[in-house]
Amino acid sequence: DQQVKQNSPSLSVQEGRISILNCDYTNSMFDYFLWYKKYPAEGPTFLISISSIKDKNEDGRFTVFLNKSAKHLSLHIVPSQPGDSAVYFCAASSTGNQFYFGTGTSLTVIP
Amino acid sequence: GAVVSQHPSRVICKSGTSVKIECRSLDFQATTMFWYRQFPKKSLMLMATSNEGSKATYEQGVEKDKFLINHASLTLSTLTVTSAHPEDSSFYICSARGGSGYGYTFGSGTRLTVV
Numbered sequence: 001d002q003q004v005k006q007n008s009p010s011l012s013v014q015e016g017r018i019s020i021l022n023c024d025y026t027n028s029m030f031d032y033f034l035w036y037k038k039y040p041a042e043g044p045t046f047l048i049s050i051s052s053i054k055d056k057n058e059d060g061r062f063t064v065f066l067n068k069s070a071k072h073l074s075l076h077i078v079p080s081q082p083g084d085s086a087v088y089f090c091a092a093s094s095t096g097n098q099f100y101f102g103t104g105t106s107l108t109v110i111p
Numbered sequence: 112g113a114v115v116s117q118h119p120s121r122v123i124c125k126s127g128t129s130v131k132i133e134c135r136s137l138d139f140q141a142t143t144m145f146w147y148r149q150f151p152k153k154s155l156m157l158m159a160t161s162n163e164g165s166k167a168t169y170e171q172g173v174e175k176d177k178f179l180i181n182h183a184s185l186t187l188s189t190l191t192v193t194s195a196h197p198e199d200s201s202f203y204i205c206s207a208r209g210g211s212g213y214g215y216t217f218g219s220g221t222r223l224t225v226v
Contacts, residue, residue, distance in 0.1 A: 046216075089155070
């Protein structure tokens with residue numbers, strides 16, 4: 001049973017535009033969320049996090065939005081750059097010990 | 112920042128042999144390490160949680176006799192895939208509690224191919 005879902009396997013965006021990656025979860029007990037970026041043959045690299053007490057967290061070009069009532073979070077990248085092309089995973093945790101990962105969205109930023 | 116070194120990055124082995132994957136926290140002590148496996152087009156799936164000095168806790172469906180985990184020190188955890196089969200071919204990633212991202216730092220992963 002997939003508790004964290006990323007329904008878009010891929011996304012293409014023009015350089016300079018906004019990239020919006022979406023993530024849905026089913027477990028209302030999740031209280032901490034992460035976005036990871038992954039290049040081929042490498043491990044995930046932490047991007048940005050958000051706890052359930054907030055609905056927005058911003059770090060440079062990356063902003064994560066959390067809608068608890070909809071059990072939905074999104075990652076906004078603006079402006080998008082070719083170097084942002086990678087697979088992005090969202091992850092959620094309720095205990096602080098184990099994370100559940102989405103299946104990833106492959107982002108391609110077109111120069 | 113915190114670094115987790117995972118070795119080897121790639122390994123090809125013959126069916127029936129064993130392969131050991133190491134995960135080291137380089138500049139912090141990791142009392143807890145996690146081992147994940149990524150299946151094609153699927154999420155990272157937690158295999159087991161290892162705690163320094165005690166037995167690992169395996170997730171349901173993961174064969175503990177096949178995937179041996181040892182966490183003998185605060186900076187090293189190992190995953191040994193025993194009697195490897197082609198279906199064990201996958202991408203294995205370790206994560207240690209400590210460093211960035213709510214205290215979790217990931218290794219760079221190991222691509223295992225069993226032929």
